[in-house]
Amino acid sequence: MDRYAKQRLFLGREADGALRTKRVAVLGLGALGSVIAPWLARAGVGHLTLIDRDLVEASNLQRQLLYGEADLGRPKAEVAAQRLAEANSTIDLRPVVADLTSGNARELLSGFDLICDGTDNFEARFLINDVAILTGTPWIYAGAIGGEGLVWPLNPPRTPCLRCLLEEPPAGGDVDTCDSAGVLGPAVGVIGSWAALEALKILTGRAPHADLARFDFWEDERQFLSPPRTRCRFCTERITEFLDARWSLKASPLCGLEGVQIRVNPPARLDLDALKTRLELRTRGPWKRAGLMLKGQEGPDEITLFADGRALVHGPMSPERARSWYTEVVGC
Ligand SMILES: [Zn+2]
Incomplete structure (x- = not known):
């Protein structure tokens, strides 16, 4: 039984083997994490830390593919680890039921080759960005809402950071959330798969896409925005305001x-x-x-x-x- 045969044929022996040695944190195991984490587990990424603060709710089942009706009320991180172990028992899985805050972000997100954003909020993304700046860890921003989404791989200081584009989280109430705009399951599915694909590039030493790519699958629109040309003072001077709880x-x-x-x-x-x-x-x-x-x-x-x-x-x-x-x- 050679579970990675098809993948090795495409990636080559060395790149495929490299995946076994990699450590990835998936933060947020909602709709995005439900797609990102299984792809990485099945690809044989050696270690996955799965972090989520929430319990499975009925309104999650429309798009969060890791969960079923029998899981209602259980911590998402634990159910996710169980499902992924069923898919691949040869990798190391660590569920963490925790709420990412300025107090624990450094500890929870240090020691990884890559951090995948499966969250739905800017506070978490700015915390990931700070940890990335501090530790030099690449991370992949992913977001989906309605019928659209975007994926943006970041690796400051080699690439711009999130704050080079957006200095602070948008004011509360100014941005649509899944709660105000709703979200289509397959749209999140495409975005999650795309983020997982960029993750495989990064983990095998290949450059991920550099553009800020936004696809509206429902309206059939595609935008490729160049990343910001100038670097912000936060990534150039390694100022981590979110970890320092100034926000x-x-x-x-x-x-x-x-x-x-x-x-x-x-x-x-x-x-x-x-x-x-x-x-x-x-x-x-x-x-x-x-x-x-x-x-x-x-x-x-x-x-x-x-x-x-x-x-x-x-x-x-x-x-x-x-x-x-x-x-x-x-x-x-
Ligand atoms: Zn920056």
């Missing part, structure tokens, strides 16, 4: 009450009217705008959003889930 999204339990407080630093300027529309669509109930506040109900939780980006959640929601909710809805 952060923190969730902490409320003292003496069942609930969570979310704080963003620096303070945001949320468009509460746009968020009101988005939240009413999501929760199918009214949200009340009062001055610099927006208040409503999401399941059993009563949520208050403030224009400066703060949020108060009264109810059973955990701090980890509150951060997921916030990035899904507000989109930073």
